[in-house]
Amino acid sequence: MTAPVCIDLLLEPRWIIPIEPAGVILEEHALAVDQGRIVALLPLEEAATRYAPRERLQLSEHVLLPGLVNLHTHAAMTLLRGFADDMPLMHWLNECIWPAERRHLSPAFVRDGTLLGSWEMLRGGITCFNDMYFFPEAAAAAAREAGIRAVLGLTVLEFPTAYAADPGDYLAKGLASRDALRHEPLLSFCLAPHAPYTVSDSTFERIATLANQLDLPVHIHIHETRAEIEDSLRLHGVRPLARLQRAGLLGPGFIGVHGVHLDASEIDLLGEHRCHLAHCPTSNMKLANGAPPIASLQAHGVGVGLGSDGAASNNRLDLFHEMRHAALLAKAASEDATGLPAMTVLRMATLEGASALGLDAEIGSLLPGKSADLCAVRLDEWILQPCFDPASHLVYVAGREQVTHTWVAGRLRIRDGKPVDFDTRHLIELAKMWHTEICKH
Incomplete structure (x- = not known):
């Protein structure tokens, strides 16, 4: 025997x-x-x-x-939870969020916010998150401390922030962080141009080249609002997705976020290129952006995972909420009660997110x-x-x-609903400190 x-x-x-x-x-x-x-x-x-x-x-x-895979978030923005509610997207960004970030963005803000967000996600069964924010080394320090798996987005914008001065500076700093952290076992990276309305064609072309050279996913907000599409037509003569196609960004490593307003030809295009979509139903509802055609996207071969978006626009990093909202919203929008059954939604919250990040050989199912x-x-x-x-x-x-x-x-991070080897009073003190600082302005 x-x-x-x-x-x-x-x-x-x-x-x-x-x-x-x-x-x-x-x-x-x-x-x-x-x-x-x-x-x-x-x-x-x-x-x-x-x-x-x-x-x-x-x-x-x-x-x-x-473990659940959060395919799109801005973890550091957990410190802005409830800071600016009940507003349309562009007013929310231009009048509230971006001014607050100009005042407070720093490595300390990113580290503390990401630490709070990481433990919130672990408490809710999320073991991997795909981030899009600034100061990736600060986010990495928080993720390592919490013991969560993180895909860190190397964010790119055309305008300056406290993190970087211009697109070249964003990319140089992001790639330097990747080089410094690339051997961390729970960390990986993606290129994260913010959105077509904040990134130029020439920058997109450079990102496409880097993505191919370095085999990195590309993580970008796309077709979130009708106004975004109207502005693109007025300024560029084409819809946003056409600009990304022209730059060579579409492919299996492409993760479009939101994708609320896609026409039939664009759904075909995403499927043809085997692209992925991060569906954020709660944020889409809260910002009144609409509901993407999830069943049609899946039927055309687009891999759809679930994301929470940031706590500033949700206001929870909670994939149980996203699963329920995704299932119900799909049924309401299609008037089809068989749309997005529970097993499909569970796959979206696990294996589909892992596949979008190129991590499906490592996580997402119990093989x-x-x-x-x-x-x-x-x-x-x-x-x-x-x-x-x-x-x-x-x-x-x-x-x-x-x-x-x-x-x-294999490392236990939550036991009986509580963090392992971590005192949550520290998170409460961090949140209080930043609340006081933000309320000064």
Whole structure:
């Protein structure tokens, strides 16, 4: 008889939703983890004889699934949560957000805001976020401290900020940060031109060249409002997506954010180039921008993941909210109750986000060999009863408050709903300090 194999951790939940294969919900199964990676997903009886775990965790009323992937956020802007609400996008940006950033943007602001945002995301089962902001080394320091996986956007604008003076300066500083941090195991990078209305054609062409040379994704806001499209037609004679196509930016590494106002030919174009979309339903609703045609995008081969956007325009970094809002908004917009079923939405919140970032071989599903980025959600509270379908419950009933455990690369970051090895009083003090500073102006 073969001796049991020693491993670090054996998880025994009531249900496991591995995402791959699609549509599967497993009961009476266990997940084996060793050295930060998934070793096996197998029946409980077989696990009991095959493995000798150093830790065995029974989660008898939980569903275990891959860690959620937040495909678009501005984590540092968590410090601006609720700062400017109930405004249309351009007024919100021009009159409130950009002036506040001119006054307060600094490495300390980015580090503190990203630390607060990182722990908020971990508390809600998010194990990876795709960021678009300034001072990436400060954001990296916060992500490393929290122990979360981060894809840091190298932001580019035409106008100066406290971070950089011009497009060349943004790119030089961003690429220097990438070079300094490229060997960090939980960090990766993308090029992040802000939007067609803040970036020139010549800068887009340079970004396309760099993306090809360095094999980096391109992460950009696109077709968020009708006014954006009207302004592009007036100033450039074409719609924004046509400018990006002309610059050579479309391809499997392209992540368009929002994509609310796309016509049929543009959906075809995105599908033809195997592009991705970061769908941010809560932010789209809050800023009254509309609802993108998600079912049509998916039918045309566009990979659609979910993003929270920043806490300044949401106001939560909460993918449980995004899953529910995405499913309901799609049904309302299409008048089709079968649109975006729960399993599809769970895939959007996990594997589709990972695929957009080029990380699907590492995270996004519970296949052996992948990193043990996991979250466990407890479904036995009386307010959640009865539960006929755990996948449906995750999308339509449960919330981030039901997340009890979160692991990143096998490292436990949330236990029983609380950060591991971190005092949340520090986050409260940081938030109070920045609230006081921002309120001075």
